[in-house]
Each structure stands twice: as C-alpha cells, then as structure tokens.
Amino acid sequence: MNSELTRYDATRLAELIRTREVSSVEVVQAHLDRIGAVDSQVNAIVTIDESALAAAKEADKAIGAGREVGPLHGVPFTVKDSIDTAGVATQRGSPIFKGRTPDTDAVSVARMKKAGGVLLAKTNLPEFSYWIESDNLLCGRTNNPWDLTRTPGGSSGGESAAIAAGMSPIGLGTDLAISVRGPAAQTGISSLKATHGRVPMTGIWPRAPRRFWHVGPMARSIRDLTLAFSQLSGPDGQDAFATSTAAFDAGMGRQPGRPLRVGWMTGPGFGPVDAEVRATVASAADALRGLGMHVEEVGIRHSKGTSLWTSSTACMSWR
Template identity: 80%
Template structure:
C-alpha cells in the first residue's frame, strides 16, 4: 500500500481520503517514511513541518465527522524554501537567512491549506532562488533521482526532485526564467507557469523583478496541476500584478467544441536545441495530429528578431543586483557564487535598458499575432536533458554555449507573461526524461491544460519511475 500511496497523484489521494479507503495519517506517514529512505541520497528536503501528522489526524477526524472537505483535504504538499510558511523556517538558500521563521503563510501556501492540503516539508533551491542548479552554502546540493550525478535543475530543483522521487505528491515552486518548467523537465514531472499575475507572489522572495516572477504548482499529473491552479489563482489584494478575476474551471476533461489549431517550433528563436529533444517535440506534435488536432510547424518572427534571453538579461540584472546587494550587505563572507556573480556584472546602460523594454513589447506583439491564428504552441522546455552537476558550458547541436542558454525556450514566457506547461513526453538515450512545453495565450490556462491532457492520454512515459 505504501508504494501505491507515494506514487498516487494528489487528486487520487484526495479521493481515497474522502472515501475513507485510506487515512490522511497513512498518506502523510508513507511520505515521511519515503523521505527518510531516499532523501539522504537526493537532499531535496531542507525542513520538515513538525505538525504534519497532527494535522493529518485532524483531517481524518473531519472526514469521520462529515465536515465539508476541501479538494485537497488531507493531502500532503511541499513548498520551495523561498516561499513563506508560518512557523516553519524559510531560509531562501542562504546562511544569511538561517533560522528565519515567518509569522504568516505566503498567499499560495495559505490557499493550498484552505483547500485542505497539509504542509509536509520545505525543499531545496539555489542561493536566493537564482540559478539553474539547486545548490547553496546552507543546505547543500540536490541530486536528480534519475541519476545522482546530474542536477534536478533550478531554481525549484529540490521541489522537482522530491516529487519525482515519491517524497511528495504535489508542491509549489517559483519561476523567474525557467524555474518550475526546467526542473520539471529534468526530473520528468509536470508543472505550470500560469499567466503572469494569475497567482499572487505575496510572501515570496525575491520580488525583484516582480514583472517576471511567477509561483506555480508542480506535480506528477496534468489533472493535479489543474486542481491546484484552480485553488491558487485570483487576486489577494496585496500583489498589484494579481488583478485578473477570470475564473478557472478545474474540469479539464471537457474537450473544446471545435478543432484546436496548434503550432510547433524547435528552431529558430530559442537558441540551439539537441536533436534528441527536437525529435520529442515533433513526436508530441504528431501525437496531437493523430488525435484530430490541426497541427503544423510554425515560425514566430518576433523570436528571431529579438532573442528573449538577451532581452531578459538586459532588463533584470539591474533590479536583481540591487536586491542581492541589500540582502548581502554586511554578510559578504556568507555569499555564494551566484550572488558574487550577480554583483560583479556590469550595469545595464539606460539606452540598453529602454531598448530591451521595447524589445519585450515587440515579443508580446509577436505572440499576440501568433495567437490570433493558433490556440497553442508546442516547444522544447530545455535544449537538452538533465546535465551533470557543475557544468557551465555545453555543446548543443554543434554550438558551444554557456549555461544561461538552458533558459532559451522558457524565458520568452517570463518576458511576455504567457502561460506554459512542462510535461514529459520522451526519454533520452541515457534514460533521462525529456519534456515538452505547451504554451498558450494570456489567461488561456484551460486551453493548454486541455492540450496537455490529450498528450498525457497517449504518453508512453507517464508511469516511468526512477530506481532508488
């Protein structure tokens, strides 16, 4: 039963708890046992919530009493350690914040709890939630459960590793340029970065640059993403970017009443892409076509005119440098490599900053034109599968690039605010997961969840699990 529990998705666990086929205590204990068994190899968990079993007992009592139950009643969830959790340390991947314990939950955490979820643990991340590998001076380096010599990604790498390894059914990560979608791809799970502002960033660090940061669910099924997103979305009166009152219906099983039009794109516009990854993107496109979706290869001229990664770098550095400088002032001896690197970067000139902002507008316009003709777009998530720890240079499709290029296909969605799903659809020759990205127009999360559900229905890799 324990093995069935740890790899059941959150939706199924909620059903089992509600029907009293399994207790919340059994579910929480199974995940705690799994953490004890495998986390010493992975180092995804940085802090356990000490009251999880007590809350599970209360959840079971509520079921027995016939109380009204939330959609995630009694289900454990994990949270990246940059997201505030009341009474549980949130240390931001730095000894500067060691032992920091918030008084209040972030809005996203509060909403997961309101839905009945039980906070199980906090998960690892890079220093200040900023890099493509989850490693820091305080809680160390996380490993990929598929291959311990490889990274589970960043910045939500601890979260992705925990879910992939069966230590958690569902959790919360944050995304500045890659950070819920990339780690999901490196560990073969699913995640969604919704339209910017759909889920409030209240109670999450860092906030700069606020117009690029997102928080979103990570899980092992598309229906879990839909369920969590239905609980997370909406204004909270504190995050001024979270203003959309458009409601989201978690009933993603219903198919649209017309034929969907989907484009697929590998190159150009995202930087170099490994041929193995390109084949998986094309396979996903062909799979949709076999289901009756209109699918065709496309190009988006705006991505070719303005390389989104360059645009992002020119805009965000000035704001992030200031945030890092404030955090590390007087603590220079506790800085790790990313804060040192960030503070060493040259300032962006005002002319370059203005031009980059205008380029971001051109990218938004280019996507707006695309979505006049298509409902969704299938792209790579990463240009190659999960890489070895510490790699800072890659040869991709014959071109040598630095590690920032891993963000080439994800960062356009942060610059423009578009929603995107990362989901597994293939496996590399070395046995590592390969995900595709399903991109939609602004506020069109229901559309991309429907497309992703179709892909998941014919996927041959969904049930694959790492051997630990």
C-alpha cells in the same frame, strides 16, 4: 499499503482519503517514512513541518464528522524554500536567512491549505533561487534521485527531486527562466509555469523582480497540475500583477464542436534550439492535431515589429 501511498498522485490520494479507504495520517506518515529512508542521499528536504501529523489528524476528524472538504483534503504537499510558510523556517537557501521563520503563509501556500492540503516540508534551492542547480552554503547540494551523481536542476530542484523520489506527491515551485520546467524535465515529473499574474507572488522571494517571476505547481501527473492550478489562480488584492479573474479548466469543460486551440513554436529565445527538440515538439503538435484539436505554429512579435521567440525550448499554449 503504506509504501504504495508514496506512488500515487495527489488526485488519487485525495480520493482515497475522502472515501476513507486510507487516512490522512497514514498518507502523511508514509511520506515522512519515505523522507527518512531516502533523503539522506537525495538531500531535497531542508525543513519538515513538525505539525504535519497534527494537521492530518484534524483532516481525518473532518472526514469522520461528515464535513465538506476541499479537493486536496488531507493530501501532503511540499514547498520550495523561497515561499513563506507560517511557523516553518523559510531560509531562501542562504546563511543570511538561517532560521528565518515567517508569521504568515504566502498566498499560494494559504490556498493549498484552503483546498485541504497538509504542509509536509520545505525543499532545497540555490541561494535566492538564482541558479540552475540546487546547491547552497546553508543546506548543500540536492541530487537527482534517478542518478545521485547528477543534478535535479534548479532553481526548484529540491521540489522536483522530492516529488520524483516519492517524498511528496505535489508541491510549489517558482520560475523565471526555467526554474520549474527544467527541474521537472530533469527528474521526469510535470510542472506548470502559468501565465504571469495568474497566481499571486505575495509572500514569495525575491520581491524586486516580481514582474518577471512566476509560481506554479509541480507533480507527477497533469491532472494534479490542473487541480492545483484551479486552486492557486486568481487575484489576492496584494500582488498588483495578479488581476485576472478568468476561470481555468485546462479545456476540461469544452463543449462538443469547440476544439481546443493549441499554439506551438520552436524559435530561439535565450539560445539556439536543438533540431531534435524541434522535431519532438513538431511531432507532439501533429499528435494533438490528430486528436481533433486546432493546432497552428505561432510566433510572438516584438514591439518594434521583429519576431521575438520567448523560449529557447519549444513550447505550447492552449485556450
């Protein structure tokens, strides 16, 4: 059973723990064993939280005592090493910050813990998150678990590789231009770059360009992203850009007769868009339309009135 636990998504693991079919200790230990078995080749994990098993034992005690628990209770999660974790080294992929250990959690980490998550480990990145591959002078290069000669992308490549390799069921990454979406695509997992300000950036490096930076969940299923985002979103009173109090349900609570509205676009942003990418996204739009959703091609206007497309790969948004 233990080896199978590393194949389940976070939602399933939470259910198994909540119903006492498995313990949080078993789940955490299974992922630690998986790290021990494969990370020497992948090099996605940079620091293990030595208190993970103790936290898992406390999670099991809460279940045994019949206490009310959060939606991620007892489930291990990993965190990109640019995101602060109390008592666990956060080195930002740089020799300059070797051994740096924060006193407090980033707000996103604190919210994952509040939902019951157990911090398992920190994952690799390029120095300061500034690159599209996950390699640095402090921890070395992360490899793609599907092909060790290839990259898992960046800057959240350590996170994507850890999840794809079964070392973690769910985790947190950050994104400016492609940093959760690119690695997810390159390792076959899912990720969400949320609307800026929906998830506070408090406790996340770098601070200066925060107005352009996003933090988002990474996982192996869409339902995990939905669950994590529901716990992560909302203002914290510290990040001035995080002001929205709108609830998020990813359309799960839609009433009959009110179809989900989907906008899609394939225009160039940072560069040209491949014809195959355009065709794939157009096909996806048609499929959603066939499911009864209201689907339309959209564009975003620049302040001067010229058309401005915000992505060099096609994207969709819904509400």
